[in-house]
Amino acid sequence: MAEPRRRAARETTGATRQVTMDDVAREAGVSVATVSNALLGRGRMLDSTRTRVLGIAARMNYTVNQNARNLRTARAGAIGVHLPENKSGLAYYMDFCFGVVDVAEEHSLAVTLIPGGRPEVALRAQVDGFVLVDPPVGDVVVEAILTTGKAVVSGDGTPPGLPEPSGLVASDHRAGIRAVLEHLTERGARRVALISAGRSARWSADVEDAYLEWSSEHDREPIVVGGSRLVDAATVESLTDSLLDGPKPDAIVAVPMDAAVGVVSVARDRGLDVGSELLVAGYTDSPSLSVSIPPITAVDAAPREFGRACARMLVRQLADADRPVPGEVESFPIAFVERASTRGARVE
Amino acid sequence: MAEPRRRAARETTGATRQVTMDDVAREAGVSVATVSNALLGRGRMLDSTRTRVLGIAARMNYTVNQNARNLRTARAGAIGVHLPENKSGLAYYMDFCFGVVDVAEEHSLAVTLIPGGRPEVALRAQVDGFVLVDPPVGDVVVEAILTTGKAVVSGDGTPPGLPEPSGLVASDHRAGIRAVLEHLTERGARRVALISAGRSARWSADVEDAYLEWSSEHDREPIVVGGSRLVDAATVESLTDSLLDGPKPDAIVAVPMDAAVGVVSVARDRGLDVGSELLVAGYTDSPSLSVSIPPITAVDAAPREFGRACARMLVRQLADADRPVPGEVESFPIAFVERASTRGARVE
DNA sequence: TTGTATGCGTTATCAA
DNA sequence: TTGATAACGCATACAA
Numbered sequence: 170m171a172e173p174r175r176r177a178a179r180e181t182t183g184a185t186r187q188v189t190m191d192d193v194a195r196e197a198g199v200s201v202a203t204v205s206n207a208l209l210g211r212g213r214m215l216d217s218t219r220t221r222v223l224g225i226a227a228r229m230n231y232t233v234n235q236n237a238r239n240l241r242t243a244r245a246g247a248i249g250v251h252l253p254e255n256k257s258g259l260a261y262y263m264d265f266c267f268g269v270v271d272v273a274e275e276h277s278l279a280v281t282l283i284p285g286g287r288p289e290v291a292l293r294a295q296v297d298g299f300v301l302v303d304p305p306v307g308d309v310v311v312e313a314i315l316t317t318g319k320a321v322v323s324g325d326g327t328p329p330g331l332p333e334p335s336g337l338v339a340s341d342h343r344a345g346i347r348a349v350l351e352h353l354t355e356r357g358a359r360r361v362a363l364i365s366a367g368r369s370a371r372w373s374a375d376v377e378d379a380y381l382e383w384s385s386e387h388d389r390e391p392i393v394v395g396g397s398r399l400v401d402a403a404t405v406e407s408l409t410d411s412l413l414d415g416p417k418p419d420a421i422v423a424v425p426m427d428a429a430v431g432v433v434s435v436a437r438d439r440g441l442d443v444g445s446e447l448l449v450a451g452y453t454d455s456p457s458l459s460v461s462i463p464p465i466t467a468v469d470a471a472p473r474e475f476g477r478a479c480a481r482m483l484v485r486q487l488a489d490a491d492r493p494v495p496g497e498v499e500s501f502p503i504a505f506v507e508r509a510s511t512r513g514a515r516v517e
Numbered sequence: 518m519a520e521p522r523r524r525a526a527r528e529t530t531g532a533t534r535q536v537t538m539d540d541v542a543r544e545a546g547v548s549v550a551t552v553s554n555a556l557l558g559r560g561r562m563l564d565s566t567r568t569r570v571l572g573i574a575a576r577m578n579y580t581v582n583q584n585a586r587n588l589r590t591a592r593a594g595a596i597g598v599h600l601p602e603n604k605s606g607l608a609y610y611m612d613f614c615f616g617v618v619d620v621a622e623e624h625s626l627a628v629t630l631i632p633g634g635r636p637e638v639a640l641r642a643q644v645d646g647f648v649l650v651d652p653p654v655g656d657v658v659v660e661a662i663l664t665t666g667k668a669v670v671s672g673d674g675t676p677p678g679l680p681e682p683s684g685l686v687a688s689d690h691r692a693g694i695r696a697v698l699e700h701l702t703e704r705g706a707r708r709v710a711l712i713s714a715g716r717s718a719r720w721s722a723d724v725e726d727a728y729l730e731w732s733s734e735h736d737r738e739p740i741v742v743g744g745s746r747l748v749d750a751a752t753v754e755s756l757t758d759s760l761l762d763g764p765k766p767d768a769i770v771a772v773p774m775d776a777a778v779g780v781v782s783v784a785r786d787r788g789l790d791v792g793s794e795l796l797v798a799g800y801t802d803s804p805s806l807s808v809s810i811p812p813i814t815a816v817d818a819a820p821r822e823f824g825r826a827c828a829r830m831l832v833r834q835l836a837d838a839d840r841p842v843p844g845e846v847e848s849f850p851i852a853f854v855e856r857a858s859t860r861g862a863r864v865e
Numbered sequence: 866t867t868g869t870a871t872g873c874g875t876t877a878t879c880a881a
Numbered sequence: 882t883t884g885a886t887a888a889c890g891c892a893t894a895c896a897a
Contacts, residue, residue: 189890200868205892212893214866235643236587236594237890240873246584247627252611259804260607263614270630274638279595281627282618290622295583402812427805430778434810437786456607457775457805462782464750537874548884553876562882585874588889 188231197225208233235277247279248483249296251314253305253370254285255398260455261426261472265302265324268476276484288313297487298335300479304328306369322483324475324501326371336482336497340475342372343379345468345503349422349450350383352466352505356513358420358448360392362412364405364432366424366452367396376424376452392418398425405431413439420448420511427457429465433510448511463509470503536579545573556581583625595627596831597644599662601653602633603746608803609774609820613650613672616824624832636661645835646683648827652676654717670831672823672849674719684830684845688823690720691727693816693851697770697798698731700814700853704861706768706796710740710760712753712780714772714800717746724772724800740766746773753779761787768796768859775805777813781858796859811857818851 190208194201199222206212207222239246250269252262266280273280283291283299291299291313298320304311306328314321315332322336353361363380366373377393384391394408405423409432412418421436423429429451433443441447444463451458451467458465478501486497538556542549547570554560555570587594598617600610614628621628631639631647639647639661646668652659654676662669663680670684701709711728714721725741732739742756753771757780760766769784771777777799781791789795792811799806799815806813826849834845 187890191890201891202869202893203867206867209892212866218866232641232643234588234890236584237873238892239584240582240588240875240889241891241893243873259611263607263611266611266630267632270632274632279627279629279643282614282630284615284618284622293580295580295627400808402808402810405808406810427808430805431808431810434782434785437782438810455805457778457803460748460750460753460775460779462750462754462779462786535874539874549875550877550885551883554883557876559876560882566882582874585889586876588873588891589875589877591889 187234188229189234190231193222193226193229193231196229197222233277235279245295245297246277247281247296248273248480249281249283249291249294249299249314251283251285251291251299251301251304251310253303253308255303255305255426261453261470262302264472265476265479268473268478269300269480270476271473272477272480272484278484283310283314285310292317298322298483300324300476300483301327301334302476302479303370303372320483320486322479322486324479328371333496335486336479336499338475338479338482338499338501340372340470340501340503342375342503345470345505346376346379346422346452347383348505349452349466349468350380352507353420353422353448353450353511354387356420356448356511359389360416360418361389361420361422362392362394362418364395364408364412364421364423364425364428365393366398369398373398373424380422395425395428400425400428400431402431406435409435413441419446420450422450422452424452426453427451427455429467429510430457430461433461433463433465444509444512448513450511454506459508461510463512466508466511467506468503469506475501535582536577537582538579541570541574541577541579544577545570581625583627593643593645594625595629595644596621596828597629597631597639597642597647597662599631599633599639599647599649599652599658601651601656603651603653603774609801609818610650612820613824613827616821616826617648617828618824619821620825620828620832626832631658631662633658640665646670646831648672648824648831649675649682650824650827651718651720668831668834670827670834672827676719681844683834684827684847686823686827686830686847686849688720688818688849688851690723690851693818693853694724694727694770694800695731696853697800697814697816698728700855701768701770701796701798701859702735704768704796704859707737708740708764708766709737709768709770710742710766712743712756712760712769712771712773712776713741714746714774715744721746721772728770743773743776748773748776748779750779754783757783761789767794768798770798770800772800774801775799775803777815777858778805778809781809781811781813792857792860796861798859802854807856809858811860814856814859815854816851817854819849823849 190201190204194204207219270280288309291310299314300322302324304327321334323334365377368374405428423432436443436447451465454467454469458467538549538552542552555567583594618628636657639658647662648670650672652675669682671682672686713725716722753776771780784791784795799813802815802817806815
């Protein structure tokens with residue numbers, strides 16, 4: 170009764186109706202339950218039945234209706250990703266995001282971008298869990314996300330004073346900056362200055378701390394200027410000037426995104442040969458560092474792989490149902506891209 | 518019978534059950550149908566009933582279960598966004614993406630990122646329509662998307678030889694480059710060279726064409742070098758050298774993303790004062806242009822607003838059901854950011 | 866080993 | 882003006 174009516178209704182629209190389990194079941198001469206079980210690899214059934222059903226489903230171009238499946242299994246079928254508003258880091262975060270998409274896709278999960286500014290959007294988002302990256306102090310959306318009670322995996326530490334995330338994937342920024350410092354030393358640098366990105370994000374605080382530790386370990390006088398994650402040209406210029414006007418460092422590590430580009434400009438302007446007279450390294454790699462002249466050495470935070478790692482942890486937690494999640498922590502290694510700006514060949 | 522069982526099952530898990538229409542209906546003493554109608558603003562009912570139901574729903578923190586709604590209304594409840602793989606444009610595309618998210622959110626639509634490389638993912642994506650941006654020639658995923666038969670709005674033109682998208686929002690790049698050229702002329706430039714991004718994307722071909730037109734209109738000899746959207750430092754360097762070694766231009770417009778940074782480096786290296794002796798402009802704005810020294814003038818393509826415009830058109834098309842969509846076209850204006858690299862004060 | 870039947874939360878079609 | 886009730890496509894407990 171209902172059958173012909175439905176058919177008729179569909180026929181009128183031009184859209185080709187999606188193939189459903191019913192269709193597959195009818196074609197295969199089995200019940201929907203069997204189709205479902207075959208597809209999910211559940212239940213016991215003749216191997217011949219299973220392969221036959223699978224074959225027919227594939228041939229008919231069947232795809233599961235995620236909305237129906239999610240409704241039935243009481244899941245949202247999506248994970249939310251929240252990125253910092255920080256304009257100058259967008260390329261990095263975009264890559265991160267696609268890393269999340271990579272593994273979400275493998276698990277038939279959609280990725281929903283959670284915009285900044287309106288916490289209520291995050292609270293109502295129909296997602297099974299969240300992935301954060303570089304959650305900034307004072308971000309209201311981050312706070313909302315952490316109070317939902319849903320699973321949250323954070324790429325790098327969350328601000329203090331908020332509920333802990335259920336998972337943490339921490340880039341080893343301390344190791345990253347140390348690698349840069351070792352490299353510079355090896356290339357002849359004796360006085361390495363740091364243009365810091367401040368302490369407002371966990372990672373940049375870590376970088377600063379590790380720099381200070383390293384300096385004292387190696388009996389070097391630390392030289393730190395700056396302290397903001399976002400810098401404009403004028404700021405970079407004056408910071409660099411202040412460094413080069415004082416007792417001149419022979420290497421500068423510029424942590425704020427793309428700041429190293431400005432440092433190089435100023436140095437060259439002063440007639441310094443960047444790469445030999447003055448070594449310059451950025452921290453987080455970005456396309457403009459490789460396009461600068463000379464190309465600038467930087468740490469490669471491997472954002473896409475980082476996103477993958479975060480998403481993998483979240484997916485694992487979601488699968489592990491309501492097992493008491495114990496603030497899982499995982500460390501993520503970061504690599505190093507050597508370019509001409511630290512080629513060295515410096516002689517004292 | 519089923520009722521107590523469900524309750525019991527839920528109680529055992531710690532998760533607080535989502536409030537459903539049933540709950541609201543029970544609380545309000547009406548039927549689910551009435552709740553649904555009240556929420557959707559449909560059907561005729563006493564205003565008093567409607568406001569009462571709405572109030573109760575709000576108080577109970579009711580949110581519609583999108584999966585159930587989508588299942589019932591036979592929609593996917595999401596729109597897919599596909600971005601070019603082009604690494605160096607990521608910041609721009611990210612912004613674009615958030616523009617799409619902005620308007621999707623207003624319409625309770627999720628945004629699904631469609632990764633590159635695997636067309637089958639695009640074909641099976643459960644989305645009601647797609648938004649593309651700068652679709653590159655030869656992108657297999659773009660091709661797949663355009664052949665799904667679903668609504669597709671493209672931000673800037675799609676490659677020839679493929680099905681036309683149902684909608685097109687076109688940035689007026691011809692006007693953009695002309696604005697740059699007028700500006701440079703006004704600041705004293707007489708010989709303006711172009712480092713082109715080639716013809717592989719519609720927009721960059723438009724830019725090149727408009728430059729040539731403008732040159733002939735103003736009786737200027739066109740000077741065009743380059744032709745690739747992605748450039749590394751060495752390429753930029755050699756292109757700039759070739760320009761500055763010949764009959765010297767007094768202004769250079771560098772179209773590939775961030776290439777202007779390299780141009781400035783080379784010019785300064787040669788002792789040229791960028792901003793007076795040589796004017797330099799980028800095309801698409803990016804953070805590294807504003808951080809360069811001197812900061813570089815560029816066209817501001819307003820990516821977020823651009824994304825909004827595309828998404829708005831798509832949402833409109835989706836609402837207009839199966840009305841014959843007539844390859845809608847809309848023009849999108851682009852703005853202009855003047856910075857020190859073209860300050861001028863040049864005297865012949 | 867397979868099929869039947871039920872419900873997930875909504876919307877839509879009736880009837881009241 | 883409102884209320885029962887039947888789908889939507891799928892997963893699953895239970896019967897066969």
